[in-house]
Each structure stands twice: as C-alpha cells, then as structure tokens.
Amino acid sequence: MTSNAFIRRSANGDDKVPQTRLGVWQRHSSIILVAVASGGLLIGLVLLWQDTRYSGLVWTVATLAVLGSLLVQVFGALRRGDVGLDIVAALSMSAAIAFGEPLAGNVVGLMYASGQLLEAFAEGRARREMTALMGRVSHSAMRYSASGLEEIAISLIRPGDRLLIRQGEVLPVDGIVSGDAATLDMAALTGESLPQPVSPGAEALSGSTCIGAAFDLVANRIAAESTYAGIVRLVEAAQASKAPIVRMADRFAMGFLLLTIAMAGSAWYLSADPIRALAVLVVATPCPLILAVPVAIISGMSRAAKIGVLVKNGGMLETLARVQTAILDKTGTLTHGQAAVIDIRTTATFTADEVLEAAASLDQASGHVVAAALVRAATGKGLRLSKPEKVAETPGTGIEGCVDGKKVVVGGSGFVRRTSGGDDPRSLVTPAMRTSLTVAVAIDGKLAGVIVLQDQVRADARSVLNAFRAAGIRKIVLASGDRAEIAQAVGAELGMDAVLGDLTPEGKVAAVRAEARNGTVMMVGDGVNDAPALAAADIGVAMGARGTASSSEAAGVVLLVDELGPLAKAVAIARRSRRIALQSVSAGLALSIGAMVAAAFGYMQPVEGAILQEVIDVAVILNALRALR
Structure with a gap:
C-alpha cells in the first residue's frame, strides 16, 4: 500500500505534524477503484446480452484501471526493497487480459480493490482509540492577566500562568488546581469512566475534561512538556511502526510468491492449459498475510491504549506477548514512591x-x-x-x-x-x-x-502479580536499589520468586541480562536509575507518562496511569492479539494453498477462484478484528 501524508495540528498547536499510512487519498482512491471495477463488471454483464465484444472491452478497461494503480504500488515497494504478494495480484490480472479472460480479470480487480478498502476500514477501526487521543488536543486557553481574561494559543502558556478551565473544556497543560475543587473526566488518559474529584493543591493532567464547575488551574509545565503532549507524541510513534510479526509475514510473502508461480507454471506445463495457471494465480490473490497480521497487531495496540497502556510500536506488542520473566523495581513501581x-x-x-x-x-x-x-x-x-x-x-x-x-x-x-x-x-x-x-x-x-x-506497597500489587502469572509470566523478580532487608520484606509480603537488593543501575542491567538467558524479559521501572535496565530488557515498561524522560524514552511501553493493574491486562491483550494474528495467517494460508491445488487440477475456474479468495480474505480479517474485543 502507498503511504500518503496530510498535515494536522500538533500537540503544541503548530501545524507541522504529518500523518502517514492510511491517508485520506488512499481511502478515497480505494473507493474510486471499487466503483470503477464494480461499474465495469455490471456494465459488461448488461452488454453481454447484446455483443460480447463490447462486454470484454469494458471488463478489460476496468481491470487495467485497477492494474495501473496496483503497478504503481508494486514498483514503489520494489524500489524500497519490499517484495510482497501484490505481485501475485498484478500477475493474475495481467494474465487474465493476456489469455482472453477479461471477466476473470475484472473480478480479480474488484476483489483486490474491495480488499484494500476493507483493510483500510478494519485498520481505521482498530486505530480508533489511539486516534481519538489526537482529536482531544486543545488549541487555546483562557488566561488571567492584569486586564482580565484573555484567550491565547496553548503554545504561549508558561509555568505559573493562571488559567480558567470552563465546563466541558479539555485541560491544555498540566497544572495545580487552585481555589475550588475540580471534577474531571480522565477516561482519555486512564480508561476510567467515573468522574474523578481533584482537590485544591493537587495536580490535574492535560487531556482530562472538566465535567463539573469551572475552576482555576496554575500551569506547572508548558504545553509541549505536559502529560498529554507526551502521550500524543508516543501515539504518533506507535502509529508509524511496523511489527516484527508483520515483517515475518513479509518474509513468508517471498516463499508464497515462489510457490504460487511454481504451482501455476507446473499446472500450465502438465496440462498445456494456460487457464489453469491463471486460476492458480487468481486464487492466491491477495494473501491473508498482508491483511490479517497488521489488523490484529494494531487492534491489540488500540485495545491496550484504551485501558491506559501505550505500546510504542507493534514490535513491542509482539514482544510483550512473549514475556517469560518480569523484573520490577520497588520504589515508585510496587510502592507509591512517596514515604x-x-x-x-x-x-x-x-x-x-x-x-x-x-x-x-x-x-x-x-x-x-x-x-x-x-x-x-x-x-x-x-x-x-x-x-x-x-x-x-x-x-x-x-x-x-x-x-x-x-x-x-x-x-x-x-x-x-x-x-x-x-x-x-x-x-x-x-x-x-x-x-x-x-x-x-x-x-x-x-x-x-x-x-x-x-514507602507503602500499592494496594493492588499482589493482585497484579497474580494477574501476571495468570497471563503466562513464569517468573517475577524484585530488583531494588534499597537496602536488602527492605527489599526482602517487600518481596516476602508479595510472594516474589526472587528478590535482589542494594542494586546500582549497573546491577539492575546485570540482573536483566542474567534473566534473559531463560527467555524474554520485561523490566518495569520509573526513575532515571531504571533507564539502563529498561533499555537492556527485551521490553521496558515505564511507570506513568509523567515519569522521568529518560525512563519513558528507554521503554517500549508507557503506563499512562500511576498503577500496575492495566499492565497485566495489556500482557493478556498482547498474547491474545498475537495468537489471533497467527491463527489468521495459518488458516488463511491453508485455505489458499488448498484452493490453489484444486485450481491446478482443473477443479476451479478463474472467476470462481477470485470469489473464493475474497471470501477467505474477508474471513481472516474479521477473525483478526476479534483482537479489539
């Protein structure tokens, strides 16, 4: 697929940030191609009753329209060094025209264009929770000045500015509630649907919505450094990523392409019938590998974002699904971080x-x-x-x-x-x-x-550790820089599998590397001293979007809330998303290869093969969308 960009407003109010992937033009072009292919198919069928020459011409023109768009994408991918199964679709449409089967070519073109439109719809739905974050960015705020209230761009807000937050408004920056208490909807940050009261003197996070009476907020960060701006930046990085399981699918694509060409060539050679080769190409177009995997992975990322766990990219989601050992820091992670x-x-x-x-x-x-x-x-x-x-x-x-x-x-x-x-x-x-x-x-x-x-242990710490084990994590280790006896006391209270105390940052890195010999390691921490261990682990998890910049930068997963519970749910979501992706790929490939064998032996005509393959693609995409639930 092509990667088009359009400009939208950034988190600090500037029109600078390009959004890539399934851009506006791609969705519109898919609709246009579906309209051309379906229109050509219907007009050709009507003309078929009058003159087959004209119906064949209409089908050919409709096929060429889709084929031309597809070839642009294929050549663009080849220039980037990507060899995908779009080549099979291009070969099948070209062969249909060359072998005098314009109806089959038109059906393939329609199914391919509709498959792209369906993928765009499915991926768009899967990104909904993450994209919803973007639409909540404030662009202006009401600031108190010597002459009264003035409306300013959020990029002009400075620490110490006193802002009026009116009912229904989204907080533009992090700040301290002043005067009356505030009632906030923090669902966009935490997934919590119930209103949250915030007392005077307590901090309120940007991205929350005022659902009670108006209140004053004293800014303590500029917009670009506030919690919500950081979340938006992390979401942008997550949306631009590509998961290892998707790259693995790309590697399978080469093998499947060679298998398809070999089966089509053998069917033609052994039967001396080029239509059999065409049928094999048609039934292999397009493959579930290029549809189901990204839909399942992005669905998992969106589901995790909805509960307050931001997975930076698809690769991290897949790694999260394979975690065998969890290493947790004590202060600020298992405890509140405040004496x-x-x-x-x-x-x-x-x-x-x-x-x-x-x-x-x-x-x-x-x-x-x-x-x-x-x-x-x-x-x-x-x-x-x-x-x-x-x-x-x-x-x-x-x-x-x-x-x-x-x-x-x-x-x-x-x-x-x-x-x-x-x-x-x-x-x-x-x-x-x-x-x-x-x-x-x-x-x-x-x-x-x-x-x-x-520094008291979090009330949910024990239940979260039990949830980790239920999600499939085999070993849980406490790694702390505190005195050994304090770490041991906390470890004994929570039933940790191993406890390490008196650790320096280098010691935490050594602990991560030692556990890595036994499987995939997840490190959870919140401070500057945890950043090296977060980077050394297979996947690092930073506590809270407001944690230190170094820990959030080093981590592959950032908890948007100051609690561990959502992380255990995210591990379960990641495992389920990966399982669904692999199920979709396995089932889709098995069905496709079975249909290719039938076509090679002459049991399936090209038009029948195109329709069957589209049914297979729709089935695997719908299966992949289960990751959203």
Whole structure:
C-alpha cells in the first residue's frame, strides 16, 4: 500500500505534524477503484446480452484501471526493497487480459480493490482509540492577566500562568488546581469512566475534561512538556511502526510468491492449459498475510491504549506477548514512591502530635524528600506549623534550628543522639520497624520521639502479580536499589520468586541480562536509575507518562496511569492479539494453498477462484478484528 501524508495540528498547536499510512487519498482512491471495477463488471454483464465484444472491452478497461494503480504500488515497494504478494495480484490480472479472460480479470480487480478498502476500514477501526487521543488536543486557553481574561494559543502558556478551565473544556497543560475543587473526566488518559474529584493543591493532567464547575488551574509545565503532549507524541510513534510479526509475514510473502508461480507454471506445463495457471494465480490473490497480521497487531495496540497502556510500536506488542520473566523495581513501581508516616513512638514527656508538629515545622526549611513527607503528614492532620529560625542543615544527616523558641533537632539516630543528652533513639525502635525509615526528633536537648516512615506497597500489587502469572509470566523478580532487608520484606509480603537488593543501575542491567538467558524479559521501572535496565530488557515498561524522560524514552511501553493493574491486562491483550494474528495467517494460508491445488487440477475456474479468495480474505480479517474485543 502507498503511504500518503496530510498535515494536522500538533500537540503544541503548530501545524507541522504529518500523518502517514492510511491517508485520506488512499481511502478515497480505494473507493474510486471499487466503483470503477464494480461499474465495469455490471456494465459488461448488461452488454453481454447484446455483443460480447463490447462486454470484454469494458471488463478489460476496468481491470487495467485497477492494474495501473496496483503497478504503481508494486514498483514503489520494489524500489524500497519490499517484495510482497501484490505481485501475485498484478500477475493474475495481467494474465487474465493476456489469455482472453477479461471477466476473470475484472473480478480479480474488484476483489483486490474491495480488499484494500476493507483493510483500510478494519485498520481505521482498530486505530480508533489511539486516534481519538489526537482529536482531544486543545488549541487555546483562557488566561488571567492584569486586564482580565484573555484567550491565547496553548503554545504561549508558561509555568505559573493562571488559567480558567470552563465546563466541558479539555485541560491544555498540566497544572495545580487552585481555589475550588475540580471534577474531571480522565477516561482519555486512564480508561476510567467515573468522574474523578481533584482537590485544591493537587495536580490535574492535560487531556482530562472538566465535567463539573469551572475552576482555576496554575500551569506547572508548558504545553509541549505536559502529560498529554507526551502521550500524543508516543501515539504518533506507535502509529508509524511496523511489527516484527508483520515483517515475518513479509518474509513468508517471498516463499508464497515462489510457490504460487511454481504451482501455476507446473499446472500450465502438465496440462498445456494456460487457464489453469491463471486460476492458480487468481486464487492466491491477495494473501491473508498482508491483511490479517497488521489488523490484529494494531487492534491489540488500540485495545491496550484504551485501558491506559501505550505500546510504542507493534514490535513491542509482539514482544510483550512473549514475556517469560518480569523484573520490577520497588520504589515508585510496587510502592507509591512517596514515604508516608505510619507510626510515631514518643518518650513519656511528649505526645505524637507535639513531635510531628515540631519536626514538620523545622523541616519546612529543608528540601529533602523525608522533610516533605513530614510536612505532608502534619498538614494532613491539621497541625499548626510555625516558622523555623536559625536553621542549620547537614546534608544527608539531619537538621537543627529553633521553633517557637525551642531548640529542635531532626535526623538520623546518631545525629540526634549527640544533641539530646545521650539518649539513644534506637531504644524506641522495635524489631518490626527495622525495615522502615526512622527519623529521630529531639526538643530542647531531650529525646522526644522517633517518626516511622514507609514507602507503602500499592494496594493492588499482589493482585497484579497474580494477574501476571495468570497471563503466562513464569517468573517475577524484585530488583531494588534499597537496602536488602527492605527489599526482602517487600518481596516476602508479595510472594516474589526472587528478590535482589542494594542494586546500582549497573546491577539492575546485570540482573536483566542474567534473566534473559531463560527467555524474554520485561523490566518495569520509573526513575532515571531504571533507564539502563529498561533499555537492556527485551521490553521496558515505564511507570506513568509523567515519569522521568529518560525512563519513558528507554521503554517500549508507557503506563499512562500511576498503577500496575492495566499492565497485566495489556500482557493478556498482547498474547491474545498475537495468537489471533497467527491463527489468521495459518488458516488463511491453508485455505489458499488448498484452493490453489484444486485450481491446478482443473477443479476451479478463474472467476470462481477470485470469489473464493475474497471470501477467505474477508474471513481472516474479521477473525483478526476479534483482537479489539
């Protein structure tokens, strides 16, 4: 098929992005060729009752119209080094004209043109979920300015701009909800049909639709760097890809072409009847290999996109279908990637709220991730945070300063012990807490307590791992850069087949390569440190479209939602799509070869063969479309 392009608007509002593959002209040209071939067939049949010479001429002209278009495609493919089964169609139409069988040639032309139209329709339907993403790109936004509201192109939005999002509008950029809460439809991103409430101060993603009252959004990214723009770019790359199973079909095409020519030549030689050779060529045109496989693969990609799993190309979908071992990072993958306060142990002099309030007040002056977790916990409980003064922070060790006239020290056990009169914070730590992160707090030179934090395991993690196994993954490995004892605790909780801790990025790569000896490996991660392992694996999966650019770039699959559940479903979808593609190819080839044998022995005329082959093609395409369900 030809690859025509037309221009559509890009994710940042610029008219620059070409869309290839089944372009507008190709769909229109297929309709025109079907009209010419069917019109010629009908007119020829009417004229047949009056003068066979004119009917033959009409059939020949209609056949030549389709043949001319087909030859342009064949020569274009040959220049690119592609040898496909379109050659068989060209040979059968040429032979029909040469051997004085214009009716057979017209039928072949009609069936070939209608087959291309059917393929265009099927592939277009299969891409529907992915293409629907493109149509949701916003082109303008309402921005607050000194003079009031102004409508601007989304390419002009800058971080910090305050936007008004009205009911029914699609969010043009990622941002923080300000003022009133927002009610969003996130189905385009996550597949979730229920409205999602977003509280003030929480982030809302571009591509979501406001289905509640209007609200204000403070942009925190430009349009080109927002979540939805990244998704659109990934979709564009996915739509332009070609799966290995499709390339495998191309390789089979050469063998099938040679078999077809050999059978046609042998039938002609042994029977001295060129019509038998023509019948063999006709019944082999076109082959299910060039129809069913891409339809099934693209259907699988579209189905995965609908549930929030973006497979970058068809090759990755096929690889996903063959995964035997899954290696998962811990932080941000099996866990939420954010430490949360799970317990506060205090001395007799202080209460838990006093310890947390003092620590969080001081930690407002720190940029450490643990400090952010303490501030989040305190504000979540409604505690009053005071302004810290005389702050001194020792990176990686602790922080000290004054809060409400009291000397407060927050940090590791050793750091706090030196400033708390010798009391050992470890005396408050139980054996069960040793696999969690602990932060000691001293107030006015006395040990006040220990705050226990933990990056909690996702609620759906165990069920997702069970779903992986149900989908056919044989081994699941936890690979973490955290301390070995923490990794072991998480692995034991989730029932992992193997647990690896204290891993550097190089160590994760080594783990991937070690498992690759046992079959296809999938690596799932979210951070910069996971990018090398994602690239080294047979297929890498990046958590969340908002993850680090390096991990999304290295991965072949990107989860558009911050959860693992859809990935297990995507593995099952990939396996089913590949199975359906192979079923379609096997059944289609078997039926085609059987019909070719019948034609070679004279049991089938060229017109009958053309009709039978079209029935076979329609059957395998309909079978391939099952991948959409």
